[in-house]
Amino acid sequence: MRKLTILILCVTMSVFNALGQKKTLDKVAAVVGNGIILNSDIEREYDNYLLQGNQPNLSVKCQVLQQLLTQKLLAQQAVIDSVIVKDDDVDNELDRRMRSYIQRSGGQDKLEAFLGKSIIQYKDEMRPDMREQMTAQRMQQKITEKISVTPQDVKNYFNSIPKDSLPSINKEVEIAQIVFDPKLTREEKQVYRDKAEALRDRIKKGEDFATLATLYSQDPGSAPAGGDLGFADRSTFVKEFAAMAFKLKPGELSPVFETDFGFHFLQVIERRGEQVHVRHILIVPEITQASLDRTKIRADSIYNLIKTMKLDFSNAASQFSDDKETKYNGGMLLNAEDVQNRSTFIPTDKLDPQIALAIDTMKVGSISKPALFTAQQTNKKSYKILYLKSKTDAHKANLAQDYPKLKDAAAESKTNKTVSEWFEKRRKETFINIDPEYQTCDQLKTWVTTTASAQSK
Structure with a gap:
């Protein structure tokens, strides 16, 4: 069983429609130094935004482009500073995101249907951008790694806050x-094990697994789907469940076994490499x-x-x-x-x-x-x-009682200032051109101004 209560989440119909919309012909949305940002890059990140369960909102594409511009600047500096991300780190992050998308979509098959391509194809498309994202993150960490906050910094930060604007601490x-x-006790548990065994016997004698799961399984997430958990890897399940799921062949029915959630038995439907598609029935003992x-x-x-x-x-x-x-x-x-x-x-x-x-x-x-x-x-x-x-x-923030909080706030302020100054300098030194379609975005106006000044040099 999944580590948390299993919830088979369905993506809203509005998201289905948004993912299914025909994309316009690809074009260059922006040029940053020696790199380009394609319209398809923006569309892919927007699709990821939708796959996270968010509602369609076309203005988000402005934010996506701003993030990609930022990412390009950082990644280009990372090449100069020899900041490297390992292949294994990229693959692990891709796998983590795919697990999240699969869960939100209600299974691998549904996700592939929404995307119009296999998970393998989608991961191959995402890999270069994922590497760039992670490289940009490492570069930003390098920019801020030497930042430290002294007691005097905390005091200065506190004194910079107008007295009538001091935050209230609950x-x-x-x-x-x-x-x-x-x-x-073992005797008290036996009643529930016997109930699971009885259901397993009914399935072995020919009754439908999905019907019995819908009627009797006490997993609220999978029972309505006939006990179906979709495709998942080992890390998705508690260890006892994972051991059983990856030991069986497709079509095999497991014996009844116990986890912290109760008594289960499962059936493997299909294996795909390190992922397995199973369905199960859970009986939860009552205290x-x-x-x-x-x-x-x-x-x-x-x-x-x-x-x-x-x-x-x-x-x-x-x-x-x-x-x-x-x-x-x-x-x-x-x-x-x-x-x-x-x-x-x-x-x-x-x-x-x-x-x-x-x-x-x-x-x-x-x-x-x-x-x-x-x-x-x-x-x-x-x-x-x-x-x-x-x-x-409850009180107004003060140094005596709230030093740890104020230190964190001072560190965040110092970090933001350092990053902002770095970007301001890089924008002025880098050729940036943005397609007119996106120059109306409020958050990109400073980039457009920077672009004009860079082109005039």
Whole structure:
């Protein structure tokens, strides 16, 4: 089964129509130094924009051309500076994007039908531009790699913000958790394994797989499609599912097996190299009251060890928590909007409402008794012990409380300034000509002005 809940996403009919429109004859849309940008380059990137699930919007083509102009300048400088991207890196990124497009389109066959060509052909067409994109990214990283931010830079940045324009910082908290998931005994699970085995036997005796999947499978994403998951590679599935899917021959029916999602059996429909087309039926075990009671006893025992200081919270999380995302960092929850910096400061309005309610009356440094929580999206139940590490009231930004945030903002400002100055210099030094069709784009007016000045030199 897919690592996240499997959703077979359909591209809207407006996107189908946009992809199916007949393209105009190719022409040169822009010249940048010794490189050209074709109208077909813009159309291909626009198609990629649509394949990401966006609504048709022809004004996006102006943004696409601006990105391609930027990309050309960076890539041409990369040649001078010997910035190289390996073939394997290009292929890996192409594969990653294709997986995303295939999922959004509802399968490889549907994507190929929309594109009017095979995935292999499309990847071959995209490869040169993908290499240029990645080379441009590496070049931009090189331009900014030596940027550093000192405490004085942060102070100067803060002082440059008008006092009446200082950003408001919401109330924030730092929270750690220990999660206890209910676990069924072998006997409790057997009921659900038997149900999966019974469905498998019915298929072996001649009943239709797709019909039974639609009626009985508990995978909400694939059940309406008769259990069909389309083409996917190993990385798309959890390891137990991938091992079974890639072991069988086309037409073979797997035995019933267990993953974190429940009991499955699958059938391989087709293999294409490192991709496999399968369908499956999933039976999800239901948590019993007995399993919840056992979990509560376990959670209470760990809570008592922490409260009597026989075990500290961080060690308890690493040893006993069932949440893989937090157990190895002391149970600390991360800000979903700032995962890159691994920020533990979370605005209270972004918290799970159940957790927000639980910590509302807690004091900093306190630990909550085990309580039952229900996940909003999956309805999964678990007991949690919470630790409120810190709490910061809403306030206007200041250096004392918000130095890390201001440092990030100062670094971003310095980076943007460095990149802007580099582009301004390169535009003035590079011959750039843009087709009149695109010279009306607002974001390209500076490029057009630069073009005129470059041609006059």
